[in-house]
Ligand SMILES: Cc1cc2nc3c(=O)[nH]c(=O)nc-3n(C[C@@H](O)[C@H](O)[C@H](O)COP(=O)(O)OP(=O)(O)OC[C@H]3O[C@@H](n4cnc5c(N)ncnc54)[C@H](O)[C@@H]3O)c2cc1C
Protein backbone atom coordinates (compact mmCIF):
# COMPACT_ATOMS: atom_id res chain seq x y z
CA UNK A 318 0.00 0.00 0.00
CA UNK A 319 1.19 3.53 -0.78
CA UNK A 320 0.56 6.29 1.69
CA UNK A 321 1.42 10.01 1.46
CA UNK A 322 0.39 12.52 4.09
CA UNK A 323 -0.95 15.88 2.98
CA UNK A 324 2.26 17.87 3.37
CA UNK A 325 4.48 15.13 2.01
CA UNK A 326 5.44 14.49 -1.57
CA UNK A 327 5.39 11.28 -3.53
CA UNK A 328 7.69 10.09 -6.28
CA UNK A 329 6.02 9.85 -9.67
CA UNK A 330 7.77 8.00 -12.46
CA UNK A 331 6.11 8.04 -15.86
CA UNK A 332 7.06 7.72 -19.47
CA UNK A 333 6.03 10.82 -21.39
CA UNK A 334 6.31 10.71 -25.16
CA UNK A 335 8.86 7.93 -24.81
CA UNK A 336 11.05 9.64 -22.22
CA UNK A 337 11.08 8.55 -18.59
CA UNK A 338 10.36 11.42 -16.22
CA UNK A 339 10.68 11.28 -12.44
CA UNK A 340 9.63 13.96 -10.00
CA UNK A 341 8.08 14.37 -6.57
CA UNK A 342 4.62 15.90 -6.16
CA UNK A 343 1.94 16.51 -3.58
CA UNK A 344 -0.86 13.96 -3.98
CA UNK A 345 -3.37 16.69 -4.87
CA UNK A 346 -1.44 17.79 -7.96
CA UNK A 347 -3.52 17.20 -11.09
CA UNK A 348 -1.92 15.41 -14.01
CA UNK A 349 -2.64 18.45 -16.23
CA UNK A 350 -0.66 20.73 -13.88
CA UNK A 351 2.10 18.15 -13.55
CA UNK A 352 2.54 18.05 -17.33
CA UNK A 353 2.54 21.82 -17.67
CA UNK A 354 4.42 22.89 -14.54
CA UNK A 355 6.76 20.02 -13.71
CA UNK A 356 7.44 18.84 -17.26
CA UNK A 357 7.11 22.13 -19.14
CA UNK A 358 4.75 20.46 -21.62
CA UNK A 359 2.39 23.38 -22.12
CA UNK A 360 0.84 21.89 -25.26
CA UNK A 361 -1.71 20.29 -22.94
CA UNK A 362 -4.18 23.11 -22.40
CA UNK A 363 -6.33 23.70 -19.38
CA UNK A 364 -9.77 25.23 -19.83
CA UNK A 365 -12.51 24.32 -17.38
CA UNK A 366 -10.67 22.04 -14.94
CA UNK A 367 -13.77 19.99 -14.28
CA UNK A 368 -13.92 17.61 -17.20
CA UNK A 369 -16.24 19.46 -19.54
CA UNK A 370 -14.15 21.16 -22.24
CA UNK A 371 -11.71 18.42 -23.24
CA UNK A 372 -8.77 20.80 -23.79
CA UNK A 373 -6.59 18.84 -21.35
CA UNK A 374 -7.10 15.44 -23.01
CA UNK A 375 -3.97 13.26 -23.17
CA UNK A 376 -3.44 9.54 -23.62
CA UNK A 377 -2.62 7.39 -20.62
CA UNK A 378 -1.76 3.78 -21.52
CA UNK A 379 -3.37 4.31 -24.91
CA UNK A 380 -6.64 5.76 -23.61
CA UNK A 381 -7.76 9.34 -24.17
CA UNK A 382 -8.57 10.80 -20.75
CA UNK A 383 -9.05 14.18 -19.07
CA UNK A 384 -5.77 15.09 -17.40
CA UNK A 385 -7.63 17.56 -15.14
CA UNK A 386 -9.61 14.62 -13.68
CA UNK A 387 -6.65 12.53 -12.63
CA UNK A 388 -3.94 13.10 -10.05
CA UNK A 389 -0.33 12.90 -11.17
CA UNK A 390 0.29 10.21 -8.51
CA UNK A 391 -2.40 8.09 -10.18
CA UNK A 392 -0.43 8.10 -13.42
CA UNK A 393 2.63 6.63 -11.69
CA UNK A 394 4.10 3.86 -13.83
CA UNK A 395 2.04 4.62 -16.89
CA UNK A 396 2.83 5.66 -20.45
CA UNK A 397 1.60 9.09 -21.37
CA UNK A 398 1.42 10.70 -24.77
CA UNK A 399 0.77 14.42 -25.09
CA UNK A 400 0.38 16.54 -28.20
CA UNK A 401 4.15 17.13 -28.14
CA UNK A 402 4.59 13.43 -28.83
CA UNK A 403 2.64 13.38 -32.09
CA UNK A 404 5.17 14.78 -34.55
CA UNK A 405 8.04 12.42 -35.35
CA UNK A 406 11.45 13.57 -36.54
CA UNK A 407 10.22 17.07 -37.23
CA UNK A 408 7.37 15.83 -39.40
CA UNK A 409 3.80 16.50 -38.46
CA UNK A 410 1.48 13.61 -37.67
CA UNK A 411 -0.99 13.02 -40.56
CA UNK A 412 -3.74 14.38 -38.30
CA UNK A 413 -1.83 17.59 -37.65
CA UNK A 414 -1.23 17.93 -41.40
CA UNK A 415 -4.93 17.39 -42.12
CA UNK A 416 -5.97 19.90 -39.42
CA UNK A 417 -3.78 22.47 -41.12
CA UNK A 418 -5.11 21.68 -44.60
CA UNK A 419 -8.79 21.59 -43.63
CA UNK A 420 -8.67 24.78 -41.53
CA UNK A 421 -9.63 22.72 -38.50
CA UNK A 422 -8.28 25.29 -36.07
CA UNK A 423 -8.32 29.00 -35.46
CA UNK A 424 -7.03 29.99 -32.02
CA UNK A 425 -5.83 26.42 -31.39
CA UNK A 426 -6.87 26.24 -27.76
CA UNK A 427 -8.96 23.10 -28.16
CA UNK A 428 -6.71 21.49 -30.77
CA UNK A 429 -4.25 19.47 -28.65
CA UNK A 430 -7.08 17.73 -26.80
CA UNK A 431 -8.98 16.97 -29.98
CA UNK A 432 -5.85 15.55 -31.61
CA UNK A 433 -5.25 13.22 -28.68
CA UNK A 434 -8.81 11.84 -28.79
CA UNK A 435 -8.62 11.50 -32.56
CA UNK A 436 -5.47 9.38 -32.44
CA UNK A 437 -7.30 6.88 -30.26
CA UNK A 438 -10.12 6.76 -32.79
CA UNK A 439 -7.65 6.11 -35.62
CA UNK A 440 -6.16 3.13 -33.83
CA UNK A 441 -9.45 1.26 -33.48
CA UNK A 442 -9.91 -1.96 -35.39
CA UNK A 443 -12.72 -0.61 -37.57
CA UNK A 444 -12.84 2.58 -39.62
CA UNK A 445 -14.98 5.13 -37.79
CA UNK A 446 -17.77 6.77 -39.78
CA UNK A 447 -18.69 10.47 -39.64
CA UNK A 448 -21.24 9.80 -36.92
CA UNK A 449 -18.64 8.16 -34.70
CA UNK A 450 -16.24 11.05 -35.25
CA UNK A 451 -18.93 13.52 -34.21
CA UNK A 452 -19.74 11.45 -31.15
CA UNK A 453 -16.07 11.43 -30.12
CA UNK A 454 -15.97 15.21 -30.66
CA UNK A 455 -18.89 15.69 -28.28
CA UNK A 456 -16.22 15.42 -25.60
CA UNK A 457 -14.51 18.60 -26.83
CA UNK A 458 -15.57 22.21 -26.96
CA UNK A 459 -14.26 24.44 -29.73
CA UNK A 460 -15.31 28.08 -29.58
CA UNK A 461 -13.89 29.01 -33.00
CA UNK A 462 -14.35 26.59 -35.85
CA UNK A 463 -17.94 25.39 -35.86
CA UNK A 464 -16.48 21.84 -35.99
CA UNK A 465 -16.96 21.22 -39.73
CA UNK A 466 -13.26 21.62 -40.50
CA UNK A 467 -12.39 19.35 -37.59
CA UNK A 468 -14.70 16.57 -38.74
CA UNK A 469 -13.40 16.95 -42.32
CA UNK A 470 -9.79 16.73 -41.18
CA UNK A 471 -10.33 13.57 -39.13
CA UNK A 472 -12.40 12.00 -41.89
CA UNK A 473 -9.64 12.72 -44.38
CA UNK A 474 -7.06 10.84 -42.32
CA UNK A 475 -9.45 7.97 -41.63
CA UNK A 476 -10.14 7.78 -45.36
CA UNK A 477 -6.44 7.78 -46.24
CA UNK A 478 -5.82 5.04 -43.69
CA UNK A 479 -8.58 2.78 -45.01
CA UNK A 480 -7.35 2.88 -48.60
CA UNK B 481 -3.34 23.71 -6.71
CA UNK B 482 -7.09 23.21 -6.97
CA UNK B 483 -8.14 20.57 -4.44
CA UNK B 484 -7.54 21.17 -0.75
CA UNK B 485 -4.75 19.03 0.76
CA UNK B 486 -5.57 15.45 1.72
CA UNK B 487 -3.78 12.34 2.94
CA UNK B 488 -3.56 9.87 0.10
CA UNK B 489 -3.83 6.11 0.53
CA UNK B 490 -3.50 3.67 -2.31
CA UNK B 491 -4.33 0.18 -1.05
CA UNK B 492 -3.43 -2.78 -3.22
CA UNK B 493 -5.86 -5.31 -1.77
CA UNK B 494 -9.54 -5.40 -0.87
CA UNK B 495 -8.66 -6.20 2.77
CA UNK B 496 -6.42 -3.13 3.07
CA UNK B 497 -9.14 -0.99 1.53
CA UNK B 498 -11.82 -2.17 3.95
CA UNK B 499 -9.43 -1.68 6.88
CA UNK B 500 -8.82 1.91 5.84
CA UNK B 501 -12.53 2.62 5.48
CA UNK B 502 -13.19 1.21 8.94
CA UNK B 503 -10.30 3.20 10.41
CA UNK B 504 -11.26 6.57 8.92
CA UNK B 505 -15.07 6.28 8.57
CA UNK B 506 -16.54 9.69 7.53
CA UNK B 507 -13.14 11.30 7.22
CA UNK B 508 -12.28 9.22 4.17
CA UNK B 509 -13.61 9.40 0.62
CA UNK B 510 -13.15 6.70 -1.97
CA UNK B 511 -11.92 7.68 -5.38
CA UNK B 512 -12.65 5.39 -8.34
CA UNK B 513 -12.79 6.90 -11.85
CA UNK B 514 -12.77 10.39 -10.38
CA UNK B 515 -15.04 11.72 -13.13
CA UNK B 516 -17.64 13.01 -10.67
CA UNK B 517 -15.51 13.36 -7.59
CA UNK B 518 -12.44 15.22 -8.91
CA UNK B 519 -14.59 18.07 -10.33
CA UNK B 520 -16.08 18.36 -6.83
CA UNK B 521 -12.58 18.45 -5.31
CA UNK B 522 -11.31 20.92 -7.92
CA UNK B 523 -14.13 23.29 -7.07
CA UNK B 524 -13.55 22.63 -3.35
CA UNK B 525 -17.17 21.67 -2.82
CA UNK B 526 -15.73 18.87 -0.71
CA UNK B 527 -12.50 18.81 1.30
CA UNK B 528 -12.05 15.28 2.64
CA UNK B 529 -9.13 14.66 5.00
CA UNK B 530 -8.32 11.27 3.49
CA UNK B 531 -8.58 9.95 -0.03
CA UNK B 532 -8.63 6.20 -0.58
CA UNK B 533 -7.74 5.46 -4.19
CA UNK B 534 -9.15 2.07 -5.24
CA UNK B 535 -7.70 2.07 -8.75
CA UNK B 536 -5.11 -0.61 -7.86
CA UNK B 537 -7.85 -3.13 -7.07
CA UNK B 538 -7.78 -4.74 -10.49
CA UNK B 539 -9.62 -7.74 -8.97
CA UNK B 540 -12.72 -5.53 -9.08
CA UNK B 541 -12.58 -5.11 -12.87
CA UNK B 542 -14.48 -8.00 -14.46
CA UNK B 543 -17.62 -8.99 -16.35
CA UNK B 544 -18.73 -12.61 -16.02
CA UNK B 545 -21.81 -14.76 -16.38
CA UNK B 546 -22.19 -17.32 -13.60
CA UNK B 547 -24.75 -18.80 -11.17
CA UNK B 548 -27.61 -17.23 -13.12
CA UNK B 549 -26.21 -13.71 -12.92
CA UNK B 550 -24.30 -11.31 -15.08
CA UNK B 551 -21.75 -10.01 -12.60
CA UNK B 552 -19.87 -6.75 -13.01
CA UNK B 553 -16.95 -5.73 -10.80
CA UNK B 554 -17.45 -2.25 -9.35
CA UNK B 555 -14.22 -0.90 -10.83
CA UNK B 556 -15.10 -1.95 -14.39
CA UNK B 557 -14.71 1.09 -16.63
CA UNK B 558 -17.82 2.33 -18.38
CA UNK B 559 -16.04 2.08 -21.72
CA UNK B 560 -15.17 -1.58 -21.07
CA UNK B 561 -18.82 -2.34 -20.34
CA UNK B 562 -19.90 -0.48 -23.48
CA UNK B 563 -17.59 -2.53 -25.70
CA UNK B 564 -18.14 -5.89 -23.95
CA UNK B 565 -19.53 -8.57 -26.28
CA UNK B 566 -20.76 -10.50 -23.24
CA UNK B 567 -22.92 -7.52 -22.28
CA UNK B 568 -24.11 -6.99 -25.85
CA UNK B 569 -25.16 -10.61 -25.98
CA UNK B 570 -26.78 -10.93 -22.54
CA UNK B 571 -28.00 -7.42 -21.64
CA UNK B 572 -28.25 -5.35 -24.84
CA UNK B 573 -30.23 -2.78 -22.84
CA UNK B 574 -27.02 -1.85 -20.99
CA UNK B 575 -25.05 -1.60 -24.23
CA UNK B 576 -27.72 0.74 -25.54
CA UNK B 577 -27.57 2.94 -22.42
CA UNK B 578 -23.80 3.31 -22.09
CA UNK B 579 -22.96 5.60 -25.02
CA UNK B 580 -25.21 8.25 -23.43
CA UNK B 581 -22.90 8.58 -20.41
CA UNK B 582 -20.70 11.63 -20.78
CA UNK B 583 -18.10 11.15 -23.46
CA UNK B 584 -15.74 8.48 -24.65
CA UNK B 585 -12.98 10.30 -22.78
CA UNK B 586 -14.86 10.19 -19.46
CA UNK B 587 -16.06 6.61 -20.02
CA UNK B 588 -12.44 5.51 -20.44
CA UNK B 589 -11.96 6.27 -16.77
CA UNK B 590 -15.40 6.42 -15.11
CA UNK B 591 -16.46 3.21 -13.36
CA UNK B 592 -19.76 1.37 -12.99
CA UNK B 593 -19.59 1.41 -9.18
CA UNK B 594 -18.76 5.11 -9.05
CA UNK B 595 -21.78 5.97 -11.14
CA UNK B 596 -24.06 4.00 -8.80
CA UNK B 597 -22.72 5.46 -5.57
CA UNK B 598 -22.78 8.97 -7.03
CA UNK B 599 -26.56 8.43 -7.47
CA UNK B 600 -27.34 11.24 -9.86
CA UNK B 601 -31.12 11.10 -10.53
CA UNK B 602 -30.65 11.30 -14.29
CA UNK B 603 -27.63 8.99 -14.59
CA UNK B 604 -27.93 6.15 -17.08
CA UNK B 605 -26.39 3.20 -15.20
CA UNK B 606 -28.66 3.59 -12.14
CA UNK B 607 -31.67 3.76 -14.46
CA UNK B 608 -30.71 0.76 -16.59
CA UNK B 609 -29.97 -1.32 -13.49
CA UNK B 610 -33.30 -0.27 -11.96
CA UNK B 611 -35.27 -1.59 -14.91
CA UNK B 612 -33.22 -4.81 -14.70
CA UNK B 613 -33.88 -5.09 -10.96
CA UNK B 614 -30.19 -5.65 -10.29
CA UNK B 615 -28.50 -6.17 -6.93
CA UNK B 616 -25.39 -4.50 -5.55
CA UNK B 617 -22.91 -6.09 -3.19
CA UNK B 618 -21.49 -3.93 -0.40
CA UNK B 619 -18.56 -5.08 1.70
CA UNK B 620 -17.04 -3.97 4.96
CA UNK B 621 -14.62 -5.61 7.37
CA UNK B 622 -17.67 -6.93 9.24
CA UNK B 623 -20.11 -8.13 6.63
CA UNK B 624 -21.20 -8.57 3.05
CA UNK B 625 -24.52 -6.94 2.28
CA UNK B 626 -26.60 -7.47 -0.86
CA UNK B 627 -29.03 -4.66 -1.62
CA UNK B 628 -31.72 -4.64 -4.28
CA UNK B 629 -31.36 -1.69 -6.58
CA UNK B 630 -34.82 -0.47 -5.62
CA UNK B 631 -33.54 0.06 -2.06
CA UNK B 632 -30.19 1.53 -3.05
CA UNK B 633 -31.00 5.08 -4.14
CA UNK B 634 -32.25 7.18 -1.24
CA UNK B 635 -32.46 10.68 -2.70
CA UNK B 636 -30.43 13.13 -4.83
CA UNK B 637 -26.77 12.06 -4.81
CA UNK B 638 -27.36 9.79 -1.82
CA UNK B 639 -27.12 6.03 -1.87
CA UNK B 640 -27.77 3.39 0.75
CA UNK B 641 -24.11 2.77 1.57
CA UNK B 642 -22.21 3.43 4.80
CA UNK B 643 -18.86 5.26 4.97
CA UNK B 644 -17.02 2.07 5.88
CA UNK B 645 -18.57 0.08 3.04
CA UNK B 646 -17.21 -0.52 -0.44
CA UNK B 647 -19.43 -1.37 -3.39
CA UNK B 648 -17.71 -4.37 -4.93
CA UNK B 649 -20.11 -5.99 -7.38
CA UNK B 650 -23.25 -5.47 -9.42
CA UNK B 651 -25.39 -8.54 -10.21
CA UNK B 652 -28.06 -8.74 -12.85
CA UNK B 653 -30.20 -11.89 -12.42
CA UNK B 654 -30.50 -13.49 -15.87
CA UNK B 655 -34.15 -14.26 -15.07
CA UNK B 656 -34.83 -10.50 -14.97
CA UNK B 657 -33.62 -9.88 -18.50
CA UNK B 658 -36.56 -9.71 -20.93
CA UNK B 659 -36.27 -10.06 -24.72
CA UNK B 660 -37.73 -6.65 -25.63
CA UNK B 661 -35.80 -3.63 -24.39
CA UNK B 662 -35.21 0.05 -25.07
CA UNK B 663 -33.19 2.86 -23.58
CA UNK B 664 -34.06 6.36 -24.79
CA UNK B 665 -33.06 9.77 -23.53
CA UNK B 666 -33.17 13.44 -24.33
CA UNK B 667 -30.42 15.90 -23.43
CA UNK B 668 -29.43 19.30 -24.77
CA UNK B 669 -26.32 17.96 -26.46
CA UNK B 670 -24.98 14.44 -26.78
CA UNK B 671 -23.06 13.56 -23.63
CA UNK B 672 -24.84 16.02 -21.36
CA UNK B 673 -26.74 14.67 -18.41
CA UNK B 674 -30.20 13.52 -19.49
CA UNK B 675 -33.12 15.86 -18.94
CA UNK B 676 -35.28 12.76 -19.02
CA UNK B 677 -34.24 9.16 -19.74
CA UNK B 678 -36.42 6.06 -19.90
CA UNK B 679 -35.58 2.37 -19.82
CA UNK B 680 -38.06 -0.38 -20.57
CA UNK B 681 -38.19 -4.14 -20.84
CA UNK B 682 -41.07 -6.25 -22.18
CA UNK B 683 -41.89 -9.85 -23.07
CA UNK B 684 -44.83 -10.84 -25.25
CA UNK B 685 -46.62 -14.14 -25.88
CA UNK B 686 -47.47 -15.78 -29.23
CA UNK B 687 -50.54 -13.57 -29.67
CA UNK B 688 -48.56 -10.38 -29.06
CA UNK B 689 -49.95 -9.91 -25.56
CA UNK B 690 -47.53 -8.47 -23.04
CA UNK B 691 -46.92 -10.98 -20.28
CA UNK B 692 -44.25 -9.23 -18.27
CA UNK B 693 -42.37 -5.99 -18.27
CA UNK B 694 -40.72 -3.14 -16.42
CA UNK B 695 -40.46 0.58 -16.94
CA UNK B 696 -38.11 3.03 -15.23
CA UNK B 697 -37.87 6.78 -15.64
CA UNK B 698 -34.94 9.03 -14.77
CA UNK B 699 -34.79 12.81 -14.38
CA UNK B 700 -38.33 13.17 -13.04
CA UNK B 701 -37.63 12.63 -9.37
CA UNK B 702 -34.83 12.39 -6.81
CA UNK B 703 -34.26 8.71 -7.66
CA UNK B 704 -35.12 6.52 -10.66
CA UNK B 705 -38.88 5.88 -10.72
CA UNK B 706 -39.94 2.28 -11.38
CA UNK B 707 -43.52 2.21 -12.65
CA UNK B 708 -44.82 -1.29 -11.87
CA UNK B 709 -48.45 -0.10 -11.68
CA UNK B 710 -48.24 1.24 -15.19
CA UNK B 711 -46.92 -2.05 -16.51
CA UNK B 712 -49.71 -3.94 -14.75
CA UNK B 713 -52.24 -2.13 -16.95
CA UNK B 714 -50.50 -3.53 -20.01
CA UNK B 715 -50.19 -7.13 -18.81
CA UNK B 716 -52.25 -9.63 -20.76
CA UNK B 717 -53.01 -7.14 -23.54
CA UNK B 718 -51.67 -5.83 -26.79
CA UNK B 719 -50.52 -2.27 -26.29
CA UNK B 720 -52.69 0.36 -27.97
CA UNK B 721 -52.08 4.10 -27.94
CA UNK B 722 -54.92 4.56 -25.50
CA UNK B 723 -53.70 1.85 -23.16
CA UNK B 724 -50.17 3.24 -23.14
CA UNK B 725 -51.42 6.76 -22.41
CA UNK B 726 -53.46 5.41 -19.55
CA UNK B 727 -50.46 3.51 -18.19
CA UNK B 728 -48.24 6.56 -18.40
CA UNK B 729 -50.69 8.80 -16.55
CA UNK B 730 -50.45 6.32 -13.73
CA UNK B 731 -46.65 6.13 -13.99
CA UNK B 732 -46.32 9.89 -13.67
CA UNK B 733 -49.00 10.40 -11.06
CA UNK B 734 -46.56 10.65 -8.17
CA UNK B 735 -43.56 11.99 -10.08
CA UNK B 736 -42.19 15.18 -8.61
CA UNK B 737 -39.63 16.76 -10.93
CA UNK B 738 -37.96 20.03 -10.00
CA UNK B 739 -37.81 23.15 -12.09
CA UNK B 740 -34.18 23.82 -12.85
CA UNK B 741 -31.85 25.55 -15.26
CA UNK B 742 -32.33 22.86 -17.88
CA UNK B 743 -36.08 22.32 -17.91
CA UNK B 744 -39.30 23.25 -16.16
CA UNK B 745 -41.38 20.74 -14.27
CA UNK B 746 -44.06 20.65 -16.97
CA UNK B 747 -41.50 20.18 -19.70
CA UNK B 748 -39.94 17.25 -17.90
CA UNK B 749 -43.33 15.58 -17.41
CA UNK B 750 -44.28 16.05 -21.05
CA UNK B 751 -40.89 14.76 -22.17
CA UNK B 752 -41.33 11.75 -19.88
CA UNK B 753 -44.65 10.91 -21.57
CA UNK B 754 -43.18 11.13 -25.05
CA UNK B 755 -40.02 9.19 -24.28
CA UNK B 756 -41.76 6.51 -22.21
CA UNK B 757 -44.16 5.85 -25.05
CA UNK B 758 -41.27 5.59 -27.46
CA UNK B 759 -39.41 3.23 -25.13
CA UNK B 760 -42.45 0.99 -24.62
CA UNK B 761 -43.18 0.75 -28.34
CA UNK B 762 -39.56 -0.01 -29.23
CA UNK B 763 -39.32 -2.61 -26.47
CA UNK B 764 -42.59 -4.14 -27.69
CA UNK B 765 -41.41 -4.36 -31.30
CA UNK B 766 -38.24 -6.05 -30.18
CA UNK B 767 -40.19 -8.38 -27.89
CA UNK B 768 -42.30 -9.49 -30.86
CA UNK B 769 -39.21 -10.20 -32.94
CA UNK B 770 -37.56 -12.18 -30.16
CA UNK B 771 -40.59 -14.20 -29.03
C1 LIG C 1 -18.11 16.06 -18.76
C2 LIG C 1 -18.80 14.98 -17.98
C3 LIG C 1 -20.04 14.51 -18.40
C4 LIG C 1 -20.68 13.50 -17.69
N1 LIG C 1 -21.89 13.06 -18.14
C5 LIG C 1 -22.51 12.04 -17.50
C6 LIG C 1 -23.75 11.53 -17.97
O1 LIG C 1 -24.29 11.98 -18.99
N2 LIG C 1 -24.33 10.52 -17.27
C7 LIG C 1 -23.75 9.98 -16.14
O2 LIG C 1 -24.31 9.07 -15.56
N3 LIG C 1 -22.59 10.44 -15.68
C8 LIG C 1 -21.95 11.46 -16.32
N4 LIG C 1 -20.76 11.93 -15.83
C9 LIG C 1 -20.23 11.34 -14.58
C10 LIG C 1 -19.54 10.00 -14.86
O3 LIG C 1 -18.58 10.21 -15.84
C11 LIG C 1 -18.82 9.40 -13.64
O4 LIG C 1 -17.97 8.41 -14.13
C12 LIG C 1 -19.67 8.75 -12.60
O5 LIG C 1 -20.72 9.59 -12.19
C13 LIG C 1 -18.86 8.43 -11.34
O6 LIG C 1 -18.03 7.35 -11.54
P1 LIG C 1 -16.48 7.43 -11.18
O7 LIG C 1 -15.93 6.06 -11.29
O8 LIG C 1 -15.85 8.46 -12.01
O9 LIG C 1 -16.54 7.77 -9.63
P2 LIG C 1 -15.81 8.84 -8.72
O10 LIG C 1 -15.96 10.19 -9.28
O11 LIG C 1 -14.44 8.37 -8.41
O12 LIG C 1 -16.69 8.69 -7.40
C14 LIG C 1 -18.03 9.11 -7.33
C15 LIG C 1 -18.57 8.84 -5.93
O13 LIG C 1 -18.72 7.45 -5.71
C16 LIG C 1 -17.92 7.00 -4.60
N5 LIG C 1 -17.42 5.69 -5.00
C17 LIG C 1 -16.83 5.37 -6.19
N6 LIG C 1 -16.62 4.04 -6.28
C18 LIG C 1 -17.07 3.51 -5.12
C19 LIG C 1 -17.14 2.16 -4.62
N7 LIG C 1 -16.72 1.10 -5.34
N8 LIG C 1 -17.68 1.96 -3.39
C20 LIG C 1 -18.14 3.01 -2.66
N9 LIG C 1 -18.10 4.29 -3.08
C21 LIG C 1 -17.58 4.53 -4.30
C22 LIG C 1 -16.90 8.07 -4.40
O14 LIG C 1 -16.48 8.14 -3.06
C23 LIG C 1 -17.66 9.31 -4.82
O15 LIG C 1 -18.47 9.77 -3.79
C24 LIG C 1 -20.08 12.95 -16.52
C25 LIG C 1 -18.83 13.41 -16.10
C26 LIG C 1 -18.18 14.42 -16.81
C27 LIG C 1 -16.84 14.91 -16.34
Ligand code: FES
Nearest residue numbers: 364365366371385
Ligand atom coordinates in the same frame (compact mmCIF):
# COMPACT_ATOMS: atom_id res chain seq x y z
S1 FES D 1 -9.56 21.39 -18.60
FE1 FES D 1 -9.87 19.28 -18.44
S2 FES D 1 -11.72 19.02 -19.45
FE2 FES D 1 -11.56 21.17 -19.41
Ligand code: FES
Nearest residue numbers: 423425459460461
Ligand atom coordinates in the same frame (compact mmCIF):
# COMPACT_ATOMS: atom_id res chain seq x y z
S1 FES E 1 -9.80 26.59 -32.46
FE1 FES E 1 -10.26 28.04 -30.97
S2 FES E 1 -11.31 26.84 -29.51
FE2 FES E 1 -11.09 25.49 -31.12
